[in-house]
Amino acid sequence: MSFELPELPYSTDALAPWISKETLELHHGKHHKAYVDNLNGLVAGTELESKSLEEIVRTAAPGPIFNNAAQIWNHTFYFESLSPNAGGEPSGTLAGRIASDFGSFADFRAKFSETAVKTFGAGWAWLVRKPDGTLAIVSTSNAATPLTGEDIPLLTCDVWEHAYYVDYRNRRAEYVEKFWNLVDWEKIENRFGE
Numbered sequence: 001m002s003f004e005l006p007e008l009p010y011s012t013d014a015l016a017p018w019i020s021k022e023t024l025e026l027h028h029g030k031h032h033k034a035y036v037d038n039l040n041g042l043v044a045g046t047e048l049e050s051k052s053l054e055e056i057v058r059t060a061a062p063g064p065i066f067n068n069a070a071q072i073w074n075h076t077f078y079f080e081s082l083s084p085n086a087g088g089e090p091s092g093t094l095a096g097r098i099a100s101d102f103g104s105f106a107d108f109r110a111k112f113s114e115t116a117v118k119t120f121g122a123g124w125a126w127l128v129r130k131p132d133g134t135l136a137i138v139s140t141s142n143a144a145t146p147l148t149g150e151d152i153p154l155l156t157c158d159v160w161e162h163a164y165y166v167d168y169r170n171r172r173a174e175y176v177e178k179f180w181n182l183v184d185w186e187k188i189e190n191r192f193g194e
């Protein structure tokens with residue numbers, strides 16, 4: 001058994017103008033694919049071949065196997081968080097939870113954006129549901145992912161330079177601002193309700 005690159009849930013030109021076709025072709029077709037190819041090479045002939053991706057992420061020691069497995073998982077989660085003609089605000093219980101934990105949707109969005117922009121170097125900004133049910137915004141470095149802890153990830157923004165450099169050069173804050181046009185809140189609400 002080998003791991004496979006998941007299809008994008010939309011065409012490579014669907015997120016333009018916020019994320020270009022060129023960026024998605026590189027980000028999904030080259031970077032995401034490379035993590036899959038690397039992991040397949042690393043686990044070939046080992047007992048890890050029969051494990052699920054999530055199992056590997058949750059149990060692997062720090063190193064190349066963890067890094068590639070976690071990056072596969074993080075990217076799939078990121079691409080599935082986005083959709084053309086999305087954006088806006090969540091509704092239902094998630095909207096209420098955001099209002100009670102952050103003050104308002106605008107306050108949440110500002111805090112998440114700040115976390116994404118200030119993440120040092122390569123990494124990810126996340127909205128997570130804590131074990132006590134409250135929401136939190138966290139930042140992880142490189143391949144690190146909430147999946148290894150107890151928090152349930154709901155939304156992520158990839159702030160590795162490869163996510164935005166083609167479209168925004170060094171202007172990470174502008175990429176994060178446009179990212180909100182693409183967040184599929186229906187998907188995030190489903191994750192929250194799971």
Ligand SMILES: [Fe+2]
Nearest residue numbers: 158160162163
């Ligand atoms: Fe990425």
